[in-house]
Amino acid sequence: xxxxxxxxxxxxxxxxxxxxxxxxxxxPALVRLAxxxxxxxxxxxxxxxxxxxxxxxxxxxxxxxxxxxxLDTVERLLAAKQVLRRAEVEGWQPDAKxxxxxxxxxxxxxxxxxxxxxxxxxxxxxxxxxxxEEEVVAAVES
Amino acid sequence: MPAFKAHAMQPSTLLDEQARQDFVGAxxxxxxxxxxxxxxxxxxxxVEPAFxxxxxxxxxxxxxxxKPMMQDSFYQFWSAMQRRSQELLWESVIDPTExxxxxxxxxxxxxxAKKVGRSSKGRRRGTLRLNPALEIPRYHxxxxxxxxxxxxHTDFTTDDVCAGVIYDKxxxxxxxxxxxxxxxxxxDTLLAYLREKxxxxxxxxxxxxxxxxxNSTVVWAxxxxxxxxxxxxxxxxxxxxxxxxxxxxxxxxDFSQQNAEATDFADGSLDLIVSHIVLHETSKSALPRIxxxxxxxxxxxxxxxxxxxxxxxxxxxxxMHNWESYNNNETFAxxxxxxxxxxxAMKGGFLAADVLVDEFIPKLDVAQMNYTEHFFWKILAAxx
Numbered sequence: 001x002x003x004x005x006x007x008x009x010x011x012x013x014x015x016x017x018x019x020x021x022x023x024x025x026x027x028p029a030l031v032r033l034a035x036x037x038x039x040x041x042x043x044x045x046x047x048x049x050x051x052x053x054x055x056x057x058x059x060x061x062x063x064x065x066x067x068x069x070x071l072d073t074v075e076r077l078l079a080a081k082q083v084l085r086r087a088e089v090e091g092w093q094p095d096a097k098x099x100x101x102x103x104x105x106x107x108x109x110x111x112x113x114x115x116x117x118x119x120x121x122x123x124x125x126x127x128x129x130x131x132x133e134e135e136v137v138a139a140v141e142s
Numbered sequence: 143m144p145a146f147k148a149h150a151m152q153p154s155t156l157l158d159e160q161a162r163q164d165f166v167g168a169x170x171x172x173x174x175x176x177x178x179x180x181x182x183x184x185x186x187x188x189v190e191p192a193f194x195x196x197x198x199x200x201x202x203x204x205x206x207x208x209k210p211m212m213q214d215s216f217y218q219f220w221s222a223m224q225r226r227s228q229e230l231l232w233e234s235v236i237d238p239t240e241x242x243x244x245x246x247x248x249x250x251x252x253x254x255a256k257k258v259g260r261s262s263k264g265r266r267r268g269t270l271r272l273n274p275a276l277e278i279p280r281y282h283x284x285x286x287x288x289x290x291x292x293x294x295h296t297d298f299t300t301d302d303v304c305a306g307v308i309y310d311k312x313x314x315x316x317x318x319x320x321x322x323x324x325x326x327x328x329x330d331t332l333l334a335y336l337r338e339k340x341x342x343x344x345x346x347x348x349x350x351x352x353x354x355x356x357n358s359t360v361v362w363a364x365x366x367x368x369x370x371x372x373x374x375x376x377x378x379x380x381x382x383x384x385x386x387x388x389x390x391x392x393x394x395x396d397f398s399q400q401n402a403e404a405t406d407f408a409d410g411s412l413d414l415i416v417s418h419i420v421l422h423e424t425s426k427s428a429l430p431r432i433x434x435x436x437x438x439x440x441x442x443x444x445x446x447x448x449x450x451x452x453x454x455x456x457x458x459x460x461x462m463h464n465w466e467s468y469n470n471n472e473t474f475a476x477x478x479x480x481x482x483x484x485x486x487a488m489k490g491g492f493l494a495a496d497v498l499v500d501e502f503i504p505k506l507d508v509a510q511m512n513y514t515e516h517f518f519w520k521i522l523a524a525x526x
Contacts, residue, residue, distance in 0.1 A: 031299045033240045033308075034292045035233060039285030039471045044212075044222035051222060058169070058226045065168070066161040073157065130284060133468045140281045140425035140474045 036119050040133045055116040063109065146314045147323035150249050150390040151307060151383060153242035162234040163315060169227050171318055177220050178462070184216045185458045204461040204479070211461060225469050228289050228316075235311045236291065239304055250303045253386040270385040271398040272378050279401060281425040282376060285471040288316075294354060294377030306355045306383020313357075321357075324391070328418040329361025332449045334504040335521055336414075340445065345369055345414035349439065351402040351432070352420030356384035356395055362416065363393045372407070374400040403431040405439065412439045415446040421522070422450060422478040429481075433490030433524075440526040448522040452501070453479040483522045497524040 044051050078084055094102060123129055130136045155163065189210050193201050201207045211217050239246070256267060278295045286293040290312060294305050313325055321327040336343060346369050350359040353373030363371040373395050375381055381397045388395045400406065402417075415436045421429060436446045453475065454460040460479050466472035487497045500521040 037286035037289035037291045062165045065165040069161040136285045
């Protein structure tokens with residue numbers, strides 16, 4: 001397959017494509033903020049696996065809600081602009097580039113879903129985590 | 143519900159970020175409004191009867207029902223989801239903050255550079271005094287209050303404001319917008335109390351302790367434009383944010399990083415000291431020290447007003463209120479349930495006759511009252 005020629009001046013579609021790429025894969029943040037609070041996370045169920053499953057289920061609920069909102073936004077805009085019909089959406093197949101972008105986006109999605117596991121690791125290696133919530137309560141009551 | 147007022151120190155949200163915050167709002171409304179009453183129902187219908195059957199008497203305190211409640215399948219599931227909703231809340235605010243941090247830091251720097259001199263309208267501008275040597279009290283270091291990662295005191299970068307950015311939007315989401323467009327409900331409430339009970343007071347020197355982002359401090363500064371208003375907190379990032387936010391809102395407040403147990407203000411230098419749901423985030427040893435410090439700072443005849451959340455009357459109400467203690471890092475809230483605030487004020491040197499522990503329901507606007515329908519505030523009032 002021949003390599004595509006590098007463009008000296010970028011065409012309007014190329015600029016739009018670059019903007020789209022930036023939007024779909026944001027640059028890594030310079031400062032990383034903590035995502036896990038200090039303190040012993042309570043165990044709610046007899047088996048900690050159930051805690052993790054529920055954790056994931058709620059995150060999944062959230063992400064599905066986010067996706068539905070976005071899809072709703074797109075479909076309303078498209079219908080308002082009379083750009084396409086629902087049947088066209090159903091029949092669409094991604095090209096190689098679109099497929100690669102989807103792989104990357106899915107990877108970020110899975111990262112987010114797996115935070116329960118990372119949170120446990122962070123707790124093990126964490127910043128002087130107390131052993132129990134009782135210990136923390138007792139500390140301020142003493 | 144009044145919309146959260148966008149100001150210069152809040153990040154924008156991308157479509158998905160906004161959708162996450164919207165989802166958290168919907169989830170929390172359901173968990174608190176629809177499912178939490180179910181926890182009271184399972185207590186009445188199965189936990190309490192089983193307790194009686196086993197011991198032949200009713201439970202006498204919240205600690206006795208902790209274990210049986212934690213074994214109840216409905217309560218377990220609700221509790222685990224409530225906890226997760228709190229984590230999701232912070233995550234939904236942290237994401238846009240982290241993404242837009244370079245811009246937020248620039249804006250903070252620009253706003254805070256305006257700290258000296260007077261504005262174009264000739265009004266005095268507020269100041270910020272930080273003390274990097276201040277020891278962060280154990281009740282902040284032991285666990286991140288309300289599960290906000292890093293708490294109010296952690297700097298993630300130079301001249302950080304993240305804790306404030308996150309807290310401001312976070313408490314708006316936490317209360318489903320009920321705190322008002324500038325998270326002003328608690329300041330409004332305590333101000334309404336002052337106006338109703340002490341209409342003659344025109345304080346000239348006001349201090350807000352544990353002011354965090356200054357959301358209530360701004361209320362006092364606007365209510366008494368002739369007064370010099372101070373806000374103190376132990377957290378540097380929330381104070382930098384408070385300062386920038388106050389400048390953005392055009393309000394002059396002098397913020398300083400101080401522990402309310404021992405400040406550098408002079409004896410008798412203040413007319414009014416206020417705090418807004420701060421006391422229950424302290425500790426058994428710190429509480430009387432804070433109240434004693436208030437007494438030292440008040441001028442003769444000066445008044446202190448502390449707004450607090452009542453912690454329930456029945457065993458199950460107390461237990462449910464203290465869900466926050468064990469599941470949301472409100473670690474001192476449990477001790478506050480059984481506390482005699484008048485006695486604490488007396489430990490701080492106030493005379494019994496000068497202390498009043500009051501209940502208050504303000505006449506606020508309809509949207510806010512809907513949220514607080516069965517709710518009253520507890521107020522510790524005392525004068526020198």
